[in-house]
Amino acid sequence: MKKLTQAMVAVIIACAVLGIAIYKLNHAQGYAGKNTLSLYNWGDYIDESLLKDFQKQTGIKVVLETFDSNEAMLTKIQQGGSNYDIAVPSEYMVNKMAEDNLLIPLDKSKIPNFKNLDSRFLNLPFDPGNKYSIPYFWGTVGIAYNKKMLPDKNFNSWEDLWDPALKNDILLTDGSRETIGMGLNALGYSLNDTNEKHLLEAKAKLDKLMPNVKAIVGDEARMLLANNEAPVSICWSGVASEILDENPDLDYVVPKEGSNLWFDNIVIPKTAKNKEAAYKFINFILDAKVNAQNAEYVTYSTPNKAALKYMPKEMTEDKRFYPTPEMTKNLEVYKNLGKENLTRYNELFLQFKMATK
Amino acid sequence: MKDKINWPGRLFLIVIFAILYLPIFYLIFYSFNSGGKMYHFQGFTLEFYKELFQNTRLLIIVLNTLIVALLSALVSTIIGVMGALAIHQMRKKSKNSVLGLNNVLIVSPDVIIGASFLILFTTAGLKLGFYSVLLSHIAFSIPIVVLMVLPKLGEMSPSLIDAARDLGASPWGVLSKVTLPFIAPGILAGFFMALTYSLDDFAVTFFVTGNGFSTLSVEIYSMARQGVSLTINALSAVLFLVTMLVVAAYYAVAGRKKIRVGGRK
Numbered sequence: 001m002k003k004l005t006q007a008m009v010a011v012i013i014a015c016a017v018l019g020i021a022i023y024k025l026n027h028a029q030g031y032a033g034k035n036t037l038s039l040y041n042w043g044d045y046i047d048e049s050l051l052k053d054f055q056k057q058t059g060i061k062v063v064l065e066t067f068d069s070n071e072a073m074l075t076k077i078q079q080g081g082s083n084y085d086i087a088v089p090s091e092y093m094v095n096k097m098a099e100d101n102l103l104i105p106l107d108k109s110k111i112p113n114f115k116n117l118d119s120r121f122l123n124l125p126f127d128p129g130n131k132y133s134i135p136y137f138w139g140t141v142g143i144a145y146n147k148k149m150l151p152d153k154n155f156n157s158w159e160d161l162w163d164p165a166l167k168n169d170i171l172l173t174d175g176s177r178e179t180i181g182m183g184l185n186a187l188g189y190s191l192n193d194t195n196e197k198h199l200l201e202a203k204a205k206l207d208k209l210m211p212n213v214k215a216i217v218g219d220e221a222r223m224l225l226a227n228n229e230a231p232v233s234i235c236w237s238g239v240a241s242e243i244l245d246e247n248p249d250l251d252y253v254v255p256k257e258g259s260n261l262w263f264d265n266i267v268i269p270k271t272a273k274n275k276e277a278a279y280k281f282i283n284f285i286l287d288a289k290v291n292a293q294n295a296e297y298v299t300y301s302t303p304n305k306a307a308l309k310y311m312p313k314e315m316t317e318d319k320r321f322y323p324t325p326e327m328t329k330n331l332e333v334y335k336n337l338g339k340e341n342l343t344r345y346n347e348l349f350l351q352f353k354m355a356t357k
Numbered sequence: 358m359k360d361k362i363n364w365p366g367r368l369f370l371i372v373i374f375a376i377l378y379l380p381i382f383y384l385i386f387y388s389f390n391s392g393g394k395m396y397h398f399q400g401f402t403l404e405f406y407k408e409l410f411q412n413t414r415l416l417i418i419v420l421n422t423l424i425v426a427l428l429s430a431l432v433s434t435i436i437g438v439m440g441a442l443a444i445h446q447m448r449k450k451s452k453n454s455v456l457g458l459n460n461v462l463i464v465s466p467d468v469i470i471g472a473s474f475l476i477l478f479t480t481a482g483l484k485l486g487f488y489s490v491l492l493s494h495i496a497f498s499i500p501i502v503v504l505m506v507l508p509k510l511g512e513m514s515p516s517l518i519d520a521a522r523d524l525g526a527s528p529w530g531v532l533s534k535v536t537l538p539f540i541a542p543g544i545l546a547g548f549f550m551a552l553t554y555s556l557d558d559f560a561v562t563f564f565v566t567g568n569g570f571s572t573l574s575v576e577i578y579s580m581a582r583q584g585v586s587l588t589i590n591a592l593s594a595v596l597f598l599v600t601m602l603v604v605a606a607y608y609a610v611a612g613r614k615k616i617r618v619g620g621r622k
Contacts, residue, residue: 001533004541007548011431018424025417038569043579044586048414063569064414066579072563075472081479081489082567226394246394 036061037277040076040084042264043068045137047297054284060277077102083273086281091126091263092177094133095336103132104268110279113286116306120325121263124333133265134282137300139237140261140323140331141178142254149231149249158186158255161232162209170209171224171233172216176342176349177334178260179206179216182234185257192335194344203348207355216353225250236262238300241321245299252320258330263303381597388590395587405591412588415576419592422556422572425487429494430551436495437502437551438544442536444503445510456507462500467560470497475564485567493565494555501554502547509543510536 039046043066051062065084067073070093076082078100089097097103108114108130117135127133143155150169153160161170172179181191183202193199214230224230226243240252266285268278284290292310295302301321302308308316316322337345388406392399409415444455462470474493475485483489513536521535537544559574566575577589 001537004537004544007545008431011427015424015427015431018420018427022417022420022424025413025420028413036569043576065567065569065571066576068579075475075564076567079475079479081475081483081485223395 035059035274035277036063037274037281038063038065038083038085039281040065040067040073040087042066042088045088045264045298047294050285050290050294053290054281057284058277058280060274060280062281077269077271080271083271084269085272085274085278087267087269088136088264089133089267091124091265092334092336094265094267095126097267097269098127098132099336102270104270104272104275105131106134106268106282107279111283111286113283113288116286116288116291116304118303118305120328121303124263125335126263126333127265133267134286135303136264136266136285137238137295137298138261138263138303139301139321140254140328141173141181141234141236141259142240142252142320144225144233144235144240144243144250144252146225146228146231146247146249147251149228155232155253156256158182158257160255161186161212164211166212166232168212168214169231170212171214171221171230173221173234174216174218176345178234179352180345180349181260181334182206185255185259188257191258191260191332192337194337194341196344199344199348203352206352210352210355237321238298241299241318244320254320254323254327254331256330258332261328261331261333263333264300381593384590385594385597388587388594390587393587395590405587406595408588409591409595415588415592418571418573418576419596421487421570422574425490425494425572426552426555429491429498429555430548433495433498433551434502434544434548437499437547438506438537438540440499441503441506441510441540442532444507459500459503462497463504467497467558471561471564474561478565485565486570489565489567490562490570490572493561494558497558497561498551498554501550502544505547505550506540506543509540513539 037060039051039062041064045066046064048064051064055061065082067076070090073087073089074093074097077084077087077097094103111134114134121135121138122130143158143161145153145155150166153163153165155161172182177191180199180202183206184191184193184198187198187201187205189195189198189202193202215224217224221230221233221235222239222243225233225235226247228247228249235252237252237254240250244250244252266282268275268282272278285294286304288304288306289310291302291304291307295304295307296311296315299315302311308322319327387395387398389401389403390398391402391404440459444452444459447455471493474489474496478485478489478492517535517539518531521531526534557574559578562572563575563578566572573592580586580589
């Protein structure tokens with residue numbers, strides 16, 4: 001009994017020490033104040049030194065929380081219990097959240113820096129008139145490949161993936177919209193096609209690709225490519241720009257038939273407590289210099305036109321990640337296809353995955 | 358003769374330990390990589406350790422994780438021991454049904470437990486944050502403690518308690534002088550199981566964190582999209598070292614006591 005009591009006291013003392021340490025750190029960080037902004041963002045998707053700058057400028061402390069998928073974020077916001085002032089969903093999720101009445105319409109007069117945004121990234125189908133959302137980062141879906149391992153291959157078109165020489169070489173992304181969309185694009189159809197005949201054609205086309213597929217993977221594609229363990233992968237431009245930095249043998253290309261244009265967007269959820277701070281923060285992050293610093297840190301492409309001139313030239317002049325308007329003409333943004341069509345996509349994707357080589 | 362080395366057995370042990378420890382050492386090794394990635398070791402650097410100790414947000418999250426683990430393990434051990442004592446007293450039929458309910462909680466998927474806690478807390482109007490995480494960790498740890506303590510109670514001979522009563526011990530006396538010391542190893546095991554469960558739980562914790570309160574597992578998961586930085590490797594190395602020290606200290610204390618007891622004999 002004595003030993004147990006001692007152990008219990010030891011645990012309680014340890015807790016007290018930890019509690020004091022947390023309190024001290026929170027104060028040192030300035031988190032304990034009243035005027036706070038709760039930011040719900042992807043992990044490592046903002047330069048955290050900017051949060052301190054924001055606090056210096058406005059006196060508002062930013063509490064950062066992170067999520068790892070759109071769906072996970074949606075669950076937390078839908079259920080309430082936590083008052084996020086700003087969230088950063090991808091485009092299809094903005095659409096869904098707006099439909100579910102989870103977002104507040106933005107008052108543009110409180111965001112003077114809205115003018116810094118490039119007009120070609122505004123007023124897109126997932127949020128006409130940018131009623132609910134402001135683009136945060138954008139990018140494309142394309143092919144990342146290893147020039148050294150495939151010296152005589154040149155990827156320009158989706159069709160190049162079907163080359164029999166690429167047997168067991170390609171990594172696909174584990175997403176139904178991405179993969180079925182690639183099949184549709186390869187045939188010259190729209191990414192948002194819901195025509196049953198076209199979908200089946202795309203599926204048949206993909207089946208023929210199967211001998212070339214090495215694996216259907218998630219985030220580990222980055223590692224496999226960078227380590228030269230696979231020569232070709234379908235991937236997002238943000239991922240590509242990072243691994244290109246690490247491994248100079250790699251290159252990235254957006255096929256000429258067209259591909260997907262994606263956006264991560266800033267929104268204010270209905271449950272927000274400190275809307276004034278949220279507006280101030282949005283305006284802050286849209287400031288040209290601040291945005292440039294953030295884009296340099298995150299390395300994804302920024303939709304902020306004014307920020308580009310504060311960024312290193314080798315970043316902004318890289319056509320692979322900052323394609324010209326001419327090059328983005330063929331790119332499509334995902335539309336919300338509705339539950340039924342999405343199920344159809346998932347079904348076809350599952351059938352494709354289960355097919356034996 | 359008894360201590361003769363059993364080579365196949367020893368080899369097996371070495372292989373198993375290598376499988377268990379190599380990934381950890383691999384990870385620690387790369388925490389010193391100046392190249393900044395988990396491959397191509399370029400050179401030795403302590404940069405990530407420096408970064409770790411400057412990252413107040415990450416440190417707060419680490420401390421949060423530890424305090425939740427310790428507190429939830431403590432509370433769930435107390436409740437779990439009381440529960441085990443009660444279950445032990447029951448008749449066979451009701452005992453089996455209660456144990457069944459206990460086991461259902463252990464095998465049910467974390468995701469479901471997490472989602473139901475989220476719904477429960479939000480409908481009850483409890484704000485997500487420290488208390489919601491603590492409460493849910495206590496809840497999922499209790500069944501484990503019960504399961505660790507019950508076998509010890511089963512091992513205990515009933516005549517031990519009868520003898521204590523015959524010698525005039527009060528119910529409290531029996532509990533504190535006989536029962537609890539006897540089941541102490543089970544209680545400690547339950548405490549440490551609860552501690553580890555709480556430390557590495559992601560699924561339940563993800564649902565109930567909020568309002569600026571987060572734990573390490575949730576934070577590391579959400580870094581996945583950008584690639585986990587070597588600061589996390591450095592943090593893992595530090596945590597591994599601390600764990601090793603705690604275990605070593607435990608054995609040092611426990612070993613000394615054994616000698617004293619032996620001497621008294």
